[in-house]
Amino acid sequence: MKQRQFDPLKLDVEAFARDAGELQGEWSMVELPRLAESASEESPAASWPPLRWSVRGERLSPRAAEPQTWLHLEAEATVxxxxxxxxxPYAQHLAVQRSLRFVRDEDMAAQLDADSDEDVLAMSRSLDLRELIEDELLLELPLVPRHEECPEPLVHADHDLPEPAQDEKPHPFAALAALKGKGRPQ
Known part of the structure; x- marks a missing residue:
């Protein structure tokens, strides 16, 4: 029997899992526009190595329960x-390894997602795998990007500031301080 061809940009998740399908490939990072926005000006996304990904579908039939549809996803990129x-600028390695369970509709997905540790999504006959992988990589970006150890010593701002000018004006609370001091017994 000839194995069905699946398009990663219009993936029929149910058929892919039923056939225990497997796909893998590479995409240029410019094909991931939301991730490319995080690029430093010195190193645009076009100069990054390509994204490597693979996905495997699985259909499980647990006893006394309805069948489960799963996608097992792996992706690696350097941004x-x-x-x-x-x-x-610095190079940040991103790696994703997720197992996603697909259910029949949004309501069931929301209910199961709240009740379990599994990642649950609603079934789709036309899943854009590239968009899903981009979402997962965006979640892997650090909140505060930084080197483990910066290559050059950091310049502290307080060394660069000029000394404050000595004003002739008295401090606004100087009179209050003088009054408080006069009322104390010595």
């Missing part, structure tokens, strides 16, 4: 971000 300590 260039701007370190928030030294403001220099």
């Amino acid at each position: 260039t971000l701007v370190c928030q300590r030294c403001l220099q």
Whole structure:
């Protein structure tokens, strides 16, 4: 029997899992526009290595329960971000390994997602796998991008500031301090 061809940009999840389908490939990082937005100006997404991914479908039939549809997803990418300590670009490796359970509708997905540790999504006859992988990689981005150890010593802002000017004006609370001091017994 000839194995069915699946399109990762219009994946029929149920048929893919039923056939125990497997797909893998590479995409240029410019094909992931939301992830490419995180690029530093010095290293645009077009210069990043390609995203490598693989996905496997699985249909499980537990006893006394309805069949379960699963996608097992793996992806690896390297993006260039701007370190928030030294403001220099650095390479950040991202790796995703997820198992996603698909159910018949949004209501069931919301209910199961709230009740379990599993990642649950609603079934789709046309899942854009590239968009799903991009979502997962975006979730892997660090909240505060930074080097483990910055390559150049950090410059502290207080060394660069000029000394405060000595004003002739008295401090606004100087009179209050003087009054408080006069009322104390010595």
